[in-house]
Every structure is written in C-alpha cells, then in structure tokens.
Amino acid sequence: MEATAGSTTGMFQPESISSSLAAAPEPPEPEVSPPAVEPALPLHRIPRWLVRLELFLRVMLRMYIGLAVCYAPWSHAFWDQNPVFTQFPTLSIYAASGAVRGIVSGLGLLNLWIAFRDALRRPGR
Numbered sequence: 322m323e324a325t326a327g328s329t330t331g332m333f334q335p336e337s338i339s340s341s342l343a344a345a346p347e348p349p350e351p352e353v354s355p356p357a358v359e360p361a362l363p364l365h366r367i368p369r370w371l372v373r374l375e376l377f378l379r380v381m382l383r384m385y386i387g388l389a390v391c392y393a394p395w396s397h398a399f400w401d402q403n404p405v406f407t408q409f410p411t412l413s414i415y416a417a418s419g420a421v422r423g424i425v426s427g428l429g430l431l432n433l434w435i436a437f438r439d440a441l442r443r444p445g446r
Contacts (some may be wrong), residue, residue: 376439383436390429394422 351430398404400422406413415421 380440387432
C-alpha cells in the first residue's frame with residue numbers, strides 16, 4: 322500500500338497536551354507590602370580645597386598640552402624629523418604644509434583658551 326499526499330498512514334503526531342498530566346493549581350501570590358522608606362543619607366559636600374586643587378591641576382594640564390601642541394608643528398626636531406612622517410612620505414608632504422601646521426597650532430590655542438576660561442570661571446558655575 323502506498324502513501325499518497327494527504328494520507329496519514331504511518332505518521333503519528335503526539336498531542337501538544339498530555340492527558341496523563343494533571344494541571345497543577347497555581348501557587349497563591351504573596352501579598353505585596355509597601356516599600357520600606359529608607360532614611361535619607363546626609364549629603365557630603367566636596368571640600369573647597371579639593372575642588373580648587375582639581376581645577377588647578379586641570380588648568381595646568383590643559384595649558385601644558387596646549388603649549389606643546391602649539392609648538393610641535395614648528396619644531397624642526399619634532400615635526401620634520403618625525404619617524405611617522407619619514408616612514409610615510411605622502412603623509413610627510415601634507416604635514417609640511419603650512420595649513421596643516423596652522424590647524425594643529427590652532428587646536429593648541431583652543432586648548433589654551435579652554436584652560437584660561439576654566440581658570441577665570443567663578444566657583445558657583
């Protein structure tokens with residue numbers, strides 16, 4: 322006897338729900354109690370000397386980076402004899418351009434401006 326398309330001879334598909342398993346009753350949900358109110362923690366203020374020290378260090382770091390970035394493109398030892406530029410001659414051509422040197426120096430001046438602005442800002446802001 323041949324199986325035809327649409328016949329179910331020899332095929333068995335189990336039921337999705339077994340009749341031998343009894344449905345277990347759902348456990349009762351626990352009662353939800355209101356959340357406990359925790360006492361407010363006291364706010365700790367950052368000491369004024371620590372805020373000023375952090376500001377001083379931030380300003381000094383930005384000034385140092387700004388001066389270094391302003392000076393680097395015009396330094397013969399750092400810019401013209403840079404190992405990265407000697408390894409990649411095409412990059413060296415672009416780096417030797419006055420416009421590229423000016424842009425890099427401008428980024429250094431921007432860093433200096435940010436440092437001075439931070440140094441002159443009022444502590445309340």
